[in-house]
Amino acid sequence: MIRYFLLLLLPIFLSASLTFSVNHNKEVALLESFDIEPSFIYDPIMNKMRNKKTSIHKDKHFFKAMDDAYTFIPAIKRILTEHNVPAEFLYLAMAESNFSTRAYSKKRASGLWQFMPKTGKRYGLKIDEYVDERRDLIKSTEAAAKYLTHLHKRFGKWYLAAIAYNCGGGRLSKAIKRAKSDELSILLNPRKKYIPRESRFYIRKIIALAMVGQDEEFLMNSEYEHLLNRANAYSISTIKLPSGESLRRVSKIVGIPLSELKKLNRHLKYDFVPPYSKTYDVYIPYVKLSEFKKKYHPEPIQNIYKIHVVRSGDNLSTIGRRYGVSYRVIMDFNKLKHSRLRLKQKLIIPIDSRKKLKRVNTRHYYMVKKGDTLESISKAYRVSIASLKNQNHLKSSLIRVGDRLKVNE
Structure with a gap:
């Protein structure tokens, strides 16, 4: 009888074992994309952050942020990949701004990637009376990819590039010199304090967010199953509008609520494109591109x-x-x-x-x-x-x- 009962339970045990193995392999691959040792899976602080995010009753911010950003997540991943930056750095943007293009800090950092004005301009982002391209979800991601590539070239490892993004390259260089090592386990030493406390938590937060974001089993067994497909099904397109064109007019022509159009174009400080350019980039959902091409025609301002x-x-x-x-x-x-x-x-x-x-x-x-x-x-x-x-x-x-x-x- 006991043998028969165990035979019934065997498929369940095998399934659980297989699921654990698949998840474990994914987690190891995730760490490898950041050049982090597999043993970091057991970091207690990172796992505490991760468990908080996967507890639906405690924290829904992660899933709301993912839901709000479903339109442009594929574009961010594509740009990172084109610049040979691991797509998992998507979660660095989440750690920085919670995927909000409107995010603004007391230190004057702004946008998805929280660029300071000086750094933003250094990487080609325009900030003037009409636009703040730190809030441009495409151009700011391209700038962030270039900046991260520069940091990776300087420090040689992706986790170091992420830490330098947070605390600055100069500070990280001094920390590595003091520690006489660039190993993550050494730099995270809470007693030695080689890098700031914020940075010690920052790299853990990025990894924890990425692990939650790729946990398919958890998502499939929650109310957020739609996130698995939604992020792949939607994307945005870039259209070029002439000098001074009105967003309100475009929203009516292609049937996009003005609020949705503004959400995709937070870099515009007004409801119109800059008057100084012959054309300027504006973003619309990909599903509206065909309609825009058919119906749109320039109108004298x-x-x-x-x-x-x-x-x-x-x-x-x-x-x-x-x-x-x-x-x-x-x-x-x-x-x-x-x-x-x-x-x-x-x-x-x-x-x-x-x-x-x-x-x-x-x-x-x-x-x-x-x-x-x-x-x-x-x-x-x-x-x-x-x-x-x-x-x-x-x-x-x-x-x-x-x-x-x-x-x-």
């Missing part, structure tokens, strides 16, 4: 936006305040070389031509100029910084030229 006829007493600042647009933007759209205006001159104002303008009391609004900070505005108008943030729904103290702020007390 004066047919898209409002036209303002200059009257007596007008100047660029008052016109800008009236429409809620920076005077600099008005100058660029109209290719003005100076701020002097003439009566009955027609100016293109980049707001929806069909939008009715709400008249506001401009005494209670302030247009942000170059050099302004929330502190300087609060002092000038005798309004607390907390009040300014509350009135204007600001989550941080970040403001930009052309922003229109309520300044009521």
Whole structure:
């Protein structure tokens, strides 16, 4: 009887053993892609992080982030692979920003890969009045791939490139010199503190996230099974739009909600592409590409936006305040070389031509100029910084030229 019972259980034991073996092999391969020894599988701190992520009742952030990013995850993997960076570095972006192109740190790092302005510009990302390409999910990933390639060439191992991405190449070089070794187990020594505590946890977090992300058995037995196929079924396409084209117009032409289009194009600071380029890259879901090619045709910008006829007493600042647009933007759209205006001159104002303008009391609004900070505005108008943030729904103290702020007390 016992023998018969054991024969019934044998397939279950074999299946469990096979599943364990497959998962173990995948985990070893994952570590190898980072040049990490297989024994790191048993690192207690990394496993604690991993178990937290796989506990649905404790933490759903991982799965929500994966779900929100399903559209562009394939594009990130493709770009990394094209630059010979392991695709698993996808999870470095997750560790940095939780896959949010809007992520912004107190140190002024921004975007999926949390580039500082100086580093972003060094790797070809444009940051100006109209765009912040650190938030461009394609261009920032290309820049990150180049940066990681540089770090790998400098340090020779991918886990060192990841650590250097976090704490800086100079600091890691000093740590390796102090430790007289670049072995991960030595650099992670909590007593010696060769690298900062944040960096010791950072590399573990990336590995833990990657292990959860590739755990097919767990995903198949959870409410997140759709993530296995979704990330492969969806992707984005790059389209080139002419100078000043409106995102709102594109969203209507191809039937994409404006909010979805903006989500894919967080690098645009306004709802239009920069007026200074003949064409500029914008992203749409791949499934909409055919429809875009069939239906889209360029339209002169004066047919898209409002036209303002200059009257007596007008100047660029008052016109800008009236429409809620920076005077600099008005100058660029109209290719003005100076701020002097003439009566009955027609100016293109980049707001929806069909939008009715709400008249506001401009005494209670302030247009942000170059050099302004929330502190300087609060002092000038005798309004607390907390009040300014509350009135204007600001989550941080970040403001930009052309922003229109309520300044009521």
